[in-house]
Amino acid sequence: MKDLLQFLSLQDPNVRYVVLGTLLVSISTAVIGNFAYLRKRALVGDAVAHSVLPGICLAFMLQGSRSLWVLLPGAFISGWLALMSIELINRKSRLKTDIAIALVLSVFYGLGVLLLTFIQQGERGSQSGLQHFLFGQAAAILPGDLSLFAFTGALLCSSVILLYRPFKLMSFDPAFTQAMGWPLRRLEWILSTLTVLAIVTGIQTVGVVLMAALLISPALAARFWTHRLPRMIVLSALFASLASVLGCYVSFRQSHMPTGPWIIVMMSLLAFASMLLAPEKGWLSRRLAQGQHQWKVNAENLLKLLYHSGEQSGDFQIGLTREGIIAKRYFSPLMLRLQLWSLLRGAWLSKEGQHYRLSERGMERGARLARLHRLWELYLTRYLRIAADHVHDDAEAMEHLITPQIEAELEAALDYPERDPHNRDIPR
Amino acid sequence: MENILWQDAFWIVLTGSLVAVSGALLGSYLLLRRQAMIGDAIAHSVLPGIAAAYLLSGGLHSAPALLGAASVGLGCTWLIDTVQRKGGVQNDAAMGLVFTFLFAIGVIMVSAFGGNVDLDQECVLYGELGFIVFDERYWGIPRSTLWLGGNLVLILLVIILGYRGLFLTTFDPEYARATGFSTGRWHYLLMALVSVSAVNSFESVGAILVVAFLTVPAATAHLLSDKLRNMLVLASVFSVAGSLGGYLLAAWLNANIAGAMTVVLGLQFALVFLWHKRLRASAPEASPQLSR
Numbered sequence: 001m002k003d004l005l006q007f008l009s010l011q012d013p014n015v016r017y018v019v020l021g022t023l024l025v026s027i028s029t030a031v032i033g034n035f036a037y038l039r040k041r042a043l044v045g046d047a048v049a050h051s052v053l054p055g056i057c058l059a060f061m062l063q064g065s066r067s068l069w070v071l072l073p074g075a076f077i078s079g080w081l082a083l084m085s086i087e088l089i090n091r092k093s094r095l096k097t098d099i100a101i102a103l104v105l106s107v108f109y110g111l112g113v114l115l116l117t118f119i120q121q122g123e124r125g126s127q128s129g130l131q132h133f134l135f136g137q138a139a140a141i142l143p144g145d146l147s148l149f150a151f152t153g154a155l156l157c158s159s160v161i162l163l164y165r166p167f168k169l170m171s172f173d174p175a176f177t178q179a180m181g182w183p184l185r186r187l188e189w190i191l192s193t194l195t196v197l198a199i200v201t202g203i204q205t206v207g208v209v210l211m212a213a214l215l216i217s218p219a220l221a222a223r224f225w226t227h228r229l230p231r232m233i234v235l236s237a238l239f240a241s242l243a244s245v246l247g248c249y250v251s252f253r254q255s256h257m258p259t260g261p262w263i264i265v266m267m268s269l270l271a272f273a274s275m276l277l278a279p280e281k282g283w284l285s286r287r288l289a290q291g292q293h294q295w296k297v298n299a300e301n302l303l304k305l306l307y308h309s310g311e312q313s314g315d316f317q318i319g320l321t322r323e324g325i326i327a328k329r330y331f332s333p334l335m336l337r338l339q340l341w342s343l344l345r346g347a348w349l350s351k352e353g354q355h356y357r358l359s360e361r362g363m364e365r366g367a368r369l370a371r372l373h374r375l376w377e378l379y380l381t382r383y384l385r386i387a388a389d390h391v392h393d394d395a396e397a398m399e400h401l402i403t404p405q406i407e408a409e410l411e412a413a414l415d416y417p418e419r420d421p422h423n424r425d426i427p428r
Numbered sequence: 429m430e431n432i433l434w435q436d437a438f439w440i441v442l443t444g445s446l447v448a449v450s451g452a453l454l455g456s457y458l459l460l461r462r463q464a465m466i467g468d469a470i471a472h473s474v475l476p477g478i479a480a481a482y483l484l485s486g487g488l489h490s491a492p493a494l495l496g497a498a499s500v501g502l503g504c505t506w507l508i509d510t511v512q513r514k515g516g517v518q519n520d521a522a523m524g525l526v527f528t529f530l531f532a533i534g535v536i537m538v539s540a541f542g543g544n545v546d547l548d549q550e551c552v553l554y555g556e557l558g559f560i561v562f563d564e565r566y567w568g569i570p571r572s573t574l575w576l577g578g579n580l581v582l583i584l585l586v587i588i589l590g591y592r593g594l595f596l597t598t599f600d601p602e603y604a605r606a607t608g609f610s611t612g613r614w615h616y617l618l619m620a621l622v623s624v625s626a627v628n629s630f631e632s633v634g635a636i637l638v639v640a641f642l643t644v645p646a647a648t649a650h651l652l653s654d655k656l657r658n659m660l661v662l663a664s665v666f667s668v669a670g671s672l673g674g675y676l677l678a679a680w681l682n683a684n685i686a687g688a689m690t691v692v693l694g695l696q697f698a699l700v701f702l703w704h705k706r707l708r709a710s711a712p713e714a715s716p717q718l719s720r
Contacts, residue, residue: 042520043465050636093701095459095647102464103647103697106640110690113554113637114677117684134553135535209472209553209636210535213528220521258539261532268529275515283514 007252014139015252021141021149022244022263025205028153029198030218030240031160034233036195037219038171042212043098044086047105049199049211051082053112056133056203057119066130068145068204075200082108083192109208136207136260138248145204152201159194160233167191168229206260213264214240221271224278239274243267297400298331298339300369303348304399305329306358307366319357367427373399374420375410381421382414388421439570441675444557444689446576447629448667451641452649453583454622456659459646460598461618465520466505469527470619471626471638473504475534475552478630483541489571494627501623502616504530531635555634557685572631579628583621587660594618595656633686640690645670648697651704666696 010016036045052075059074060066082104089100116130132140160167166187169177178184199211206214222235247263276283305328310316320328322336331339340356343349348362358366376395380386402410411417420426458467477500481493488494504526511522538552564571587594596604597614604611626638633641649662674689681688 037521040518040520042524046524089701093651093704095650096462096464098462099459099464099643099647099650102468102639102643103694105468106637106643107690107694107697110637110640110687110694113687114681114683114691117554117687118681121682131553210528210532212524213532216521216524217528220517220525256539258535261535261539264528264532265536268525268532271525272529275511275517281516 003253004249007249015248017141017143017146018138018259019245019248021146022138022205022248022259023241024146024149024153025202026214026218026240026244026263027237028149028156029202029211029214030236031233032156032191032194032198033215034219034222034229034236035160035167035171035191036215037223038229039191041195042216043101044083045195045199045215046212047086047101047108048079048082048196049203049208049215050105051108051112052076052079052200052203053133053208054078054108054115055081057112057115057130060130061115061119068148071133072148072200075203076196078108079196079200080193083196112208132207133203134207134209135258136203136205136210138205138259138263139251141204149201152197156194156198159190163187163190171229206263210260210264213267217264217267217271218243221267221274224274224281239270240267243270295339298335299343299348300365300400301329302331302336302339302343303358303362303366304369304373306349306356307363307370310358311370316358316363319352319355321354321356325356369399371427372402372407374422374424374426375407375414375417376402377422378414378417378420378426379410391421437675437679439573440557440685441672443570443573443576443632444671444675444685445668446573446580447632447638448641448645448671448689448693449664450576450580450583450625450629451638452645452663452667453587453660454618454625455642455646456649456656456663457594457598457618458622458642459650460656460659464643465523466508466619467622467642468639469508469523470501470504470622471642472527472635473530473534474498474501474623474626474630475531475635476500476537477534478627478635479534479537479541483537488627488631489575494624497627498620498623500530501626502620505616505619534635551631551634553634554637554684555630555632555686557632559631576628576632579625583625586617586621590614590617598656633689637686637690640693641667644690644693644697648693648700651697651700666693670696 006012007015010019033045036042055074055076055078056071057074058078059071062074063070065071085104086097086100089095089103090097095103119130166177166182169180169182170184170187170191174184177187195215199215202211202214218236218240219232221239222232225235226232243263243266246266247259250262250266251257251259274282277285279285302325305325306320307316309320309324309328310318322333322340325331325336326333340349343362344351344356347359348365349356350359351357373395376398377388377391380391380394381388417426455464455467458464474497477497478488481488481497485493488497508522508526511517511526512519515522517525535552566574593604593609593614596607596609597611601611604614622642626635629638629641645663645666646659648666649659652662653659670689670693673692675685677683677692678685678688
């Protein structure tokens with residue numbers, strides 16, 4: 001607890017630099033990552049991240065300094081070259097995008113490894129610290145780096161705000177963007193350049209291999225919580241900051257734990273949690289909604305079945321036993337008990353001895369279902385000219401979905417019919 | 429150049445070729461099935477399995493350790509699939525999420541237990557092919573070479589015995605299903621081979637450069653040929669040449685051998701890419717044909 005307070009107060013200057021640095025980087029990357037995610041460019045980001053390595057090494061070999069202001073331009077150029085190579089291979093040969101991405105990623109990375117090991121055996125190589133760019137070393141963030149991060153962060157966010165409209169259009173409908181008179185190619189070029197910039201700035205924090213996660217996972221998590229792009233962008237920035245702070249805290253508590261990978265693990269866990277738990281779009285609530293619908297359909301089928309049986313025997317007062325119900329339509333015995341119990345509680349049914357029979361309101365609802373079923377069958381045969389023996393299955397699904405308004409329209413369209421295609425009465 | 433020990437050089441080039449040819453054969457299938465990036469994801473995500481194998485049994489050279497580590501690769505393909513189907517996430521993002529997650533866990537394991545096991549971050553990133561000459565030897569052959577040889581034999585056996593199944597499920601999944609080949613089973617068999625290969629190659633080339641061997645020779649071969657058999661042969665030839673050229677480059681620069689091999693493979697691709705463009709510019713486009 002004391003540790004946590006000490007960490008959150010940011011009194012230790014090292015903690016302050018690390019937390020502020022990772023926050024700046026992860027927020028600006030997450031913001032631009034939304035567009036990469038929506039345009040399905042996640043793996044291109046991965047390739048660019050791997051490809052900055054040779055640029056960093058060459059910049060170091062030429063300048064002999066490991067200041068970020070020197071290394072990042074090199075990284076930017078090689079990341080950008082990688083992007084162009086992917087596009088070139090894609091357009092000028094029969095190789096598909098995925099193979100072009102994997103190819104450029106691994107060759108650039110291999111070149112980076114060659115240069116890195118070449119530098120390391122030289123006299124000043126052992127102090128170069130370049131290997132930190134592979135896994136990232138957030139602990140090495142210096143005050144000077146912070147101003148660089150703040151500068152690129154401001155550049156990225158202001159570009160996104162300025163070009164929000166065309167970027168949004170492009171993400172959802174590139175053809176329409178062009179039709180509206182926006183210069184699509186140039187905008188794509190700007191967006192790609194911004195993405196490369198974000199990736200290049202982030203590599204010191206999480207390293208070249210894990211950078212793709214910083215770009216994609218926050219947007220992926222945020223997508224489950226909202227349908228609106230502005231909210232998605234804000235949420236992804238929030239998720240990214242939360243993960244960064246958690247990751248920094250873990251490596252603050254356990255000094256030998258690497259910060260970058262922990263940030264990624266936290267970010268992934270947030271994404272997995274959103275996938276499971278988010279309202280509406282999450283797996284759990286979708287399953288729940290499915291279950292609720294299934295429950296309602298089962299209940300309605302039971303009422304309809306009891307109504308049919310009354311209709312056939314001409315006496316609605318006899319009702320059916322559980323065995324009698326299962327003989328007419330299969331329900332699993334446990335499910336049937338549960339459904340009958342809930343229908344009894346809702347006063348849709350009454351029970352006498354072993355026989356279940358429809359109450360007054362149960363009768364009404366059963367009749368309405370039979371009616372909707374038959375109306376729909378009639379509609380299909382009359383308007384879509386489907387044969388009478390082919391319409392049952394469709395009506396079986398539709399009877400649970402038709403609203404009173406559609407019911408009224410159907411009736412009017414069919415001219416208030418009395419009998420369905422199978423020559424059964426349509427109950428009023 | 430004068431300090432090359434020719435006997436060591438032989439073992440290094442041979443082992444490099446074994447890694448590269450295994451990758452090239454599997455990679456040709458991955459390329460044709462448009463699953464190149466799944467190879468990338470598997471290669472990254474076997475890392476936690478490898479770290480666990482080092483921690484529990486001190487290395488990868490035992491069947492349980494190897495299979496345990498490789499099963500993480502299969503788990504990764506399963507997880508990607510689940511995220512895609514149950515979570516409704518698009519394919520590229522699902523892959524990006526899953527493999528970075530697993531790789532991050534692997535890196536954390538390596539740095540947490542780094543003091544206790546013979547596994548460090550450099551090894552993860554680019555392996556050390558040169559160290560195989562210090563390996564234990566059996567019948568005069570380094571241990572890694574034996575394991576990688578076994579790996580290649582396994583791949584060749586599957587390709588030869590299962591040629592028809594792999595061929596059909598690659599080119600015409602509909603027809604394959606209709607004639608009784610289970611596309612799912614062949615898919616997972618291929619993924620299992622990729623996982624086993626990634627684990628076997630780990631000590632020589634690390635967790636990431638495996639992707640180069642899975643991708644580059646196959647892509648170069650695909651520029652030159654449509655026929656599966658020709659592709660497999662060409663890709664293998666490119667791999668062996670890349671391994672030899674890479675060794676010479678690395679010896680000259682005194683740098684990492686696997687990285688140098690990748691660069692040579694990349695150069696091969698670049699040359700073929702330029703040459704084939706000129707070829708295409710002068711000759712009328714031949715209609716692509718599928719044939720055995």
